[in-house]
Amino acid sequence: MNSHAPNIRPIIRQLDEATANRIAAGEVVERPASAVKELVENALDAGASRIEVAIEDGGKRLIRVADDGCGMTPDDLPLALSRHATSKIDGSDLLAIRSFGFRGEALPSLGAVGRLTITSRARGADGAQIIVTAGKASSVRPAAGNPGTVVELRDLFFATPARLKFMRSERAETQAVTDTLRRLAMAEPWVGFTLTADGREIFRADAEQGVLFGALQARLARVMGAEFIDNTIALDAERDGLTLTGFAALPTYSRGAAIAQHLYVNGRPVRDKLLTGALRAGYMDVLAQGRHPAAVLYLTCDPQLVDVNVHPAKAEVRFRDPQAARGLIVSALRHRLANAGHRASSTVGDATLAAFQPETDTPTRPARAYQMDYRPSGGAVRAALDLQAPDPQPGFAEAPSARFEDTPRHLADEAPLGAARAQIHENYIIAQTQDGLVIVDQHAAHERLVYERLKAQADATGIASQALLIPEIVELPDSDAVRLLSIADELADLGLVIEAFGSGAIAVREAPAMLTRLNAAALIRDILDDLTDQDSTDRLRARIDAVLSSMACHGSVRSGRRMGAVEMNALLREMERTPKSGQCNHGRPTWVKLRLSDIERLFGRKD
Structure with missing residues (x-):
């Protein structure tokens, strides 16, 4: 009843x-x-x-x-x-x-x-x-x-x-x-x-002046903070009658929650699963697990291409061609992030500076007070100079084993990542730049370089597939099978070959060769979940990228390996040429920069 x-x-x-x-x-x-x-x-x-x-x-x-x-x-x-x-x-x-x-x-x-x-x-x-x-x-x-x-x-x-x-x-x-x-x-x-x-x-927020990008930049700096603008890349792309503008943060300027994501359609603030999914996809393989990108994106189009009459609160929209909107956001983000090259967020260097703490004889005295108050008098300096210096310990006067005085000077003055001067703990490269120094994690940096090289090779030659000895049959509702078969060509490009197998079932004939021990049924259902949630899927691409990332990790320069000057400078130059080299495959920064003025301030040389 x-x-x-x-x-x-x-x-x-x-x-x-x-x-x-x-x-x-x-x-x-x-x-x-x-x-x-x-x-x-x-x-x-x-x-x-x-x-x-x-x-x-x-x-x-x-x-x-x-x-x-x-x-x-x-x-x-x-x-x-x-x-x-x-x-x-x-x-x-x-x-x-x-x-x-x-x-x-x-x-x-x-x-x-x-x-x-x-x-x-x-x-x-x-x-x-x-x-x-x-x-x-x-x-x-x-x-x-x-x-x-x-x-x-x-x-x-x-x-x-x-x-x-x-x-x-x-x-x-x-x-x-x-x-x-x-x-x-x-x-x-x-x-x-x-x-x-x-x-x-x-x-x-006072009214801003100027043209679109100038006014937007000033308003976002006021609302989101100047730090956000300093660590973003500008977006300006167009496709199929849709225009995307705005600012997206560098991957190393990420957040622990999706609180810094603002999406607009024809000037209207919206909360749309399709658009937030596209934003996540644009940052795929450059963010650490559990981190979220920060971005303010403005999508504009003819009102006839989008329906805003979906919900009384008008926070949801429906596009006539949702894949065009998603594709524009994903491609624009990936292109601009790749063009950002080795760039990393300024907050990484600021966090590094904050980690430095000058030593004090009095543990209870605040470190900053010690740094700012300590000003030795002229008499104290003269007295210190008059003291007899102790005999150097054996080996003290020897040049550090990883110091290179013969590095060309022009690299330090002209190259963005400077010239390699030292390697410490057999993992961190110290490079001198025109206005400071750069510290590079050699393993993390080389891991990203190898990863991008492997991805380029895979894109050029295609993802190799391997025929299954016995095709795996996956039972599905008729509607799910039809939806999955509609993207069969896209899956085949990634090495997953499927075909219809009667009513309400599909057969997996081939799988990507690099994905060993593949649970085809589980992968198929994950892909269907993505299609149901956001009408698209990056699940298989993510699985393949994860394998390539693992291969890159094992094939990169390991921590503990001593590198010479030529090797270190070659690594720096390749970082400057490689997309997304500012962060490793896991989203961690590959390098930090300390400005000379900040270093001098640490030692009390500047107020």
Whole structure:
């Protein structure tokens, strides 16, 4: 018996407008951050150049959004509070949407669950105000105000007390509002944003000047931090009517969680599995396990190529050609990361400097205080010079075994990774550059060089396959078998040959020769999981790359091997020519740089 079936025939009723608005509010307004998003997007659609947001108690007690946009007339206010009334579209084409909002649900939904006050004045018209409490609107009254609109939402969810039980702490809700405003600020660099929480300004981004890339770079430096911009590569690519711009961080500037990934489609912040999957694929084989890339990507296209009318919150999109969007992101990222060559993030060198601690005689004295306070007097220096130096210990005056004075000077002045001067612990190469020194992990660096060489050879000659003595039959639902066979040609290029084997089954005829002890059924199901989740798969390519990486690891210069000057300099020059050599196959940095000015500061030679 159906547990949802009642014992008597139910009666169909028409819900009243207030109930309908509260249901709509549950879809559009999940928390204070959702309300801020809707109101700020309305301000952006109104052409605002400055938007000020104020909240109290994490937005539960007050949300106030003021803008200098086009404003509304007294006649517009009652209509703006009607469901499905909007100035953004005329309803003739739901695929020609160029604005943030278009549903006409935000204001009536907010008025249904809180106390909403709208004060607005259009240029050349009188100011007016309307108040809505739990879905009941007052009459329009005159009000003073500057051109633009001020929306105040007080006591959010007071009309639906059950929703208040699902609110998080004031701190968590404030952080969610801040994150929402930050994402919108990164979409509109020419608009100024401020956020005030309980009377304290916690976020500010003044309007930027200049052309697109200059304004975006300045806004991202303000929102994401200058360190992010210093460690990114710029993207500008186009394919099949899609354009990709933005900034992607170097692999060595990665995060422990996907908190620094921001994706935009036609200026709209989105959370899309297809796009985040493409971002991960673009960084495949350059990130350490458990690390996540940092990137801000802007995908623009004709509105006809993307459907934004997927979810009331408008955070999801659907592309007419999803593989074109994914392919553009993956290829652009891989191309630019390869062009970055040996470059590594500046944070690696900063972390190295932080690891240096000057020795002190007093353990309790802070190291920085010792470094900054120690200034020997002239008399102390003269007294030290007058002391008789002790006899050198045997072997002390001998040149270090790995020091090379005959390295050409021009390498240190011109080559990005400098000239090799020493090898310490038979694993780390010390190279001198024009403005500092470079420390190279010889095994990690050579591992990446060999890996890239093996991948190039595999791409040039193809992945060798080996016929299975007995084809492996994998039973699948009909729909999965059809989906898998649709990419049979792509799998064959990687050495996996499959064909149909009756209804609802496929036969694995050949497998990549390098993948020994292959569990074909498990691999097939993993590939299907990828296809179901993101309509594409890099599973087999990743497995092959993992084997090539292992081969590179065993075939590279081992730790503990003493290298001569010629070998070390040859390694440095090949690193400068090789894509992605700034990190090893496991995502760890292959080299760090210390600037001479930083080294001098460590020794107190500079303030």
